[in-house]
Amino acid sequence: MSEVTAGIRPGSRAHLVGLARDYGVYVALGLLVVVNLAITPNFLSVDNLRTQAVQVVPVLVVALGMALVIGTKGVDLSVGSVMALATAMLPMYLGYGPVVAVVICLAVGAAAGLLNGSLVAFIGVQPIVATLALLVGGRGLALVISGGQLREVRNPEIRELGAGSAFGVPYTVLVAVVLVVLVSLLVSRTTFGRQLVAVGGNPRAAEFAGLPVKRVLLGVYVLCAVLAAIAGVLATARLTASDPSRLGELIELSAITAVVVGGTPLSGGRVRVLGTVAGAVLMQLITATLIKNDVPASVAQMAQALIIVAAVLVQRERNAS
Amino acid sequence: MSSSEDMSEEPTAQVVLEASGIRKSFAGVHALRGVDFRLRAGEVHALVGENGAGKSTLIKVLTGVYQPDDGELHYLGAPVSFARPAAAQEAGISTVYQEVNLVPSMTVAHNLYLGREPRSGFGLVDFRGMRRDAENLLEDLGIDVDPRRQLGSLGLGVQQMVAVARAVSADARVVIMDEPTSSLEPREVETLFELIRRLHERDVAVVYVSHRMEELFQICDAVTVLRDGRLVHSGPMYEMTRLELVSTMLGRPLSEVRREGTTAFGGDHETGSTALLRATGMSRRGVLGAVDLSVKPGEVLGLGGLLGSGRSETVKALVGLQSLDAGVIEVDGRTVRRGSAASAIRAGIVLVPEDRKAEGIIPHLSVRENIVLAALPRLSKAGIVSRARQDKVVATFMERLRIKASSPEQKVNELSGGNQQKVMLARWLAMSPKVLLLDEPTRGIDVGAKAEVQSLVDDLAEQGLGIILVSSDLEELVEGADRIVVLKDGSSVAVLTDSEVSVDGVMSAIAEGGADE
Numbered sequence: 001m002s003e004v005t006a007g008i009r010p011g012s013r014a015h016l017v018g019l020a021r022d023y024g025v026y027v028a029l030g031l032l033v034v035v036n037l038a039i040t041p042n043f044l045s046v047d048n049l050r051t052q053a054v055q056v057v058p059v060l061v062v063a064l065g066m067a068l069v070i071g072t073k074g075v076d077l078s079v080g081s082v083m084a085l086a087t088a089m090l091p092m093y094l095g096y097g098p099v100v101a102v103v104i105c106l107a108v109g110a111a112a113g114l115l116n117g118s119l120v121a122f123i124g125v126q127p128i129v130a131t132l133a134l135l136v137g138g139r140g141l142a143l144v145i146s147g148g149q150l151r152e153v154r155n156p157e158i159r160e161l162g163a164g165s166a167f168g169v170p171y172t173v174l175v176a177v178v179l180v181v182l183v184s185l186l187v188s189r190t191t192f193g194r195q196l197v198a199v200g201g202n203p204r205a206a207e208f209a210g211l212p213v214k215r216v217l218l219g220v221y222v223l224c225a226v227l228a229a230i231a232g233v234l235a236t237a238r239l240t241a242s243d244p245s246r247l248g249e250l251i252e253l254s255a256i257t258a259v260v261v262g263g264t265p266l267s268g269g270r271v272r273v274l275g276t277v278a279g280a281v282l283m284q285l286i287t288a289t290l291i292k293n294d295v296p297a298s299v300a301q302m303a304q305a306l307i308i309v310a311a312v313l314v315q316r317e318r319n320a321s
Numbered sequence: 322m323s324s325s326e327d328m329s330e331e332p333t334a335q336v337v338l339e340a341s342g343i344r345k346s347f348a349g350v351h352a353l354r355g356v357d358f359r360l361r362a363g364e365v366h367a368l369v370g371e372n373g374a375g376k377s378t379l380i381k382v383l384t385g386v387y388q389p390d391d392g393e394l395h396y397l398g399a400p401v402s403f404a405r406p407a408a409a410q411e412a413g414i415s416t417v418y419q420e421v422n423l424v425p426s427m428t429v430a431h432n433l434y435l436g437r438e439p440r441s442g443f444g445l446v447d448f449r450g451m452r453r454d455a456e457n458l459l460e461d462l463g464i465d466v467d468p469r470r471q472l473g474s475l476g477l478g479v480q481q482m483v484a485v486a487r488a489v490s491a492d493a494r495v496v497i498m499d500e501p502t503s504s505l506e507p508r509e510v511e512t513l514f515e516l517i518r519r520l521h522e523r524d525v526a527v528v529y530v531s532h533r534m535e536e537l538f539q540i541c542d543a544v545t546v547l548r549d550g551r552l553v554h555s556g557p558m559y560e561m562t563r564l565e566l567v568s569t570m571l572g573r574p575l576s577e578v579r580r581e582g583t584t585a586f587g588g589d590h591e592t593g594s595t596a597l598l599r600a601t602g603m604s605r606r607g608v609l610g611a612v613d614l615s616v617k618p619g620e621v622l623g624l625g626g627l628l629g630s631g632r633s634e635t636v637k638a639l640v641g642l643q644s645l646d647a648g649v650i651e652v653d654g655r656t657v658r659r660g661s662a663a664s665a666i667r668a669g670i671v672l673v674p675e676d677r678k679a680e681g682i683i684p685h686l687s688v689r690e691n692i693v694l695a696a697l698p699r700l701s702k703a704g705i706v707s708r709a710r711q712d713k714v715v716a717t718f719m720e721r722l723r724i725k726a727s728s729p730e731q732k733v734n735e736l737s738g739g740n741q742q743k744v745m746l747a748r749w750l751a752m753s754p755k756v757l758l759l760d761e762p763t764r765g766i767d768v769g770a771k772a773e774v775q776s777l778v779d780d781l782a783e784q785g786l787g788i789i790l791v792s793s794d795l796e797e798l799v800e801g802a803d804r805i806v807v808l809k810d811g812s813s814v815a816v817l818t819d820s821e822v823s824v825d826g827v828m829s830a831i832a833e834g835g836a837d838e
Contacts, residue, residue, distance in 0.1 A: 191701045197690075201684060201686055202683045204679055205680050205681055206694075207662065208662070208672065209695045210663055211695075269683065269684075
């Protein structure tokens with residue numbers, strides 16, 4: 001009955017590291033913007049901002065799903081292949097109209113998620129292995145479906161989705177914004193979201209508390225794959241072509257990076273949606289900044305590596321304290 | 322009660338290992354306060370005591386894991402000190418742990434010679450020689466297993482045999498077995514005993530640690546009892562009755578058992594007439610034999626028994642977290658689906674688990690989120706959680722249980738153990754349960770919080786809840802419970818009512834109960 005708390009003292013090292021993890025990504029993003037304002041010509045131009053926004057959309061949408069999966073202490077390596085599946089399906093069903101075609105793409109995504117989720121939740125396969133299977137097999141299937149061909153997408157609605165904008169904001173960016181809001185609400189306001197965080201935080205305790213642990217895991221992988229399918233559709237619309245052999249390649253790594261840099265720990269039990277957005281934008285801006293200032297892409301990759309290491313270090317110290 | 326001096330009157334075999342005046346403390350906590358231990362060649366020596374008595378510390382001192390702060394070790398007549406576990410092993414002291422510490426993906430022969438593989442020329446492993454040696458060793462010990470089999474493909478019992486064989490193969494003079502039967506089936510236990518008898522014939526000394534009374538009396542020749550880091554008894558096994566052994570272990574001399582309580586529990590409760598929860602014939606291969614119990618509204622039912630008797634498994638089975646092969650669980654006469662946590666919770670049976678950290682709290686979530694966790698679906702409409710309703714529930718229970726936190730948003734892992742336990746209670750009381758199962762509810766919490774939790778249990782019973790209380794603290798169990806079901810080796814062996822609900826009664830039931838005699 002003596003001590004009330006063993007809390008973290010303000011100003012202590014642990015406190016500062018905690019702050020760095022929680023807000024570091026925003027600070028880094030702010031710094032990068034300031035640097036760009038100083039050195040990059042036309043950084044604030046509408047064209048540039050729009051380009052950056054459009055380019056970040058696929059990674060961002062995939063990262064939203066990835067953040068949910070990582071929140072349950074899992075990971076989904078198959079997102080790029082799910083994008084490939086979506087882009088392979090899209091041109092085949094455009095004959096039934098764009099809505100039907102997009103719905104089919106999302107259904108294929110959901111099916112992929114069900115496969116991943118079932119392996120993880122019901123069979124108990126480690127997430128990295130379960131989704132690795134689809135990472136390899138999914139793209140293969142996409143190539144079989146499409147005949148390995150790059151196909152041009154001529155459907156006007158889909159082309160409009162990729163190129164058009166409302167009030168100066170590209171449609172793809174609007175879709176991403178809506179998804180960010182939805183996922184954010186899902187995590188903070190819904191039963192499912194809170195159960196997801198609890199399952200990631202302590203799966204055994206969640207089971208003891210009577211939570212439907214398996215159903216939550218299944219749902220998380222389905223959501224992640226559907227988001228990946230959406231990213232696939234958006235990317236296809238922007239390219240105006242379906243390229244299952246390349247679309248979404250290595251995107252799982254960019255998405256994981258965005259999530260981790262955004263402050264969601266790989267150890268689960270926490271999902272930071274806005275942090276993930278900032279993480280995705282940060283990584284995009286680093287690449288853009290260096291390229292615009294004629295620094296080779298290889299250097300951009302090394303800069304990204306440094307950011308990742310920094311993010312992991314901050315999290316590790318927090319856990320150790 | 323005899324003392325360690327009695328050993329000198331037993332002129333038997335050579336003393337292989339002797340520890341005298343061993344002291345060991347950790348950060349000011351005395352784990353061993355001057356313990357003597359003498360082991361003779363060819364004897365099977367039981368080392369017993371409740372949790373925290375110092376058994377494992379003593380074992381670790383004997384095997385070189387810990388260095389004693391004070392005291393001496395003599396091995397084969399010469400003073401020794403083992404700087405590392407490897408040093409003890411090389412000298413001939415092997416340990417077989419509770420869990421099999423081998424590599425499941427490798428063959429039996431590989432496991433037997435792991436780290437000391439026979440070499441052929443060029444320093445390569447001599448696989449043929451290894452298999453031949455393994456075959457000989459296994460045959461010697463009467464273990465019927467093909468050394469080429471993958472270890473993981475064998476039953477746990479056989480794996481345990483392989484672990485013992487490995488220990489013996491190192492020309493061991495002393496084999497220490499720490500709860501070797503905890504994961505074994507009765508048939509497998511028999512095989513292990515057969516093996517121990519062979520060790521006895523080879524003049525190997527065995528230190529046998531177990532909580533299972535039968536086994537001790539079946540296989541051991543001598544016994545040493547530790548309590549609170551002190552030696553309280555050492556002597557031949559046949560000189561003791563079970564009741565004496567139990568009372569020595571628990572430190573409650575039979576004559577002075579009855580005395581005033583020190584817990585915050587009140588007297589007996591007014592209980593309803595018909596059972597609220599009734600469980601019959603709960604069994605699970607290798608875990609639970611046959612458990613029957615029932616709780617009436619307003620009643621606190623205690624579950625007694627030693628560690629490993631199946632208390633935790635029983636309460637877990639009641640809430641669907643331990644699967645059962647057979648058994649019926651009814652609440653208000655309606656059968657609850659076995660093995661489904663959701664069904665149990667719907668029926669109103671909830672469990673505050675024993676291991677608060679691993680099974681209870683979600684460490685990085687706030688006090689609020691931990692409290693509402695189970696009730697989330699009830700506080701939601703169309704899947705959207707109402708914050709206002711959460712706050713109301715949280716405020717109610719934080720006040721009612723006097724949970725001390727800087728705010729409902731404080732992380733739960735920053736609270737003291739007692740407050741965490743209250744958070745767990747709040748989580749389940751928010752579900753308005755009918756039957757509340759409490760597994761060691763006051764373990765690891767300070768005295769004040771302990772009293773609060775105990776009187777809360779009383780209050781809840783008065784409000785008509787059925788409560789099942791599991792506690793290793795006999796006093797808490799006896800004073801908290803209106804009735805006690807005593808478990809032994811996974812089966813309920815006695816039901817104590819009225820005046821039988823006493824420390825004495827529980828100990829007799831533990832010592833005498835059981836269908837095997």
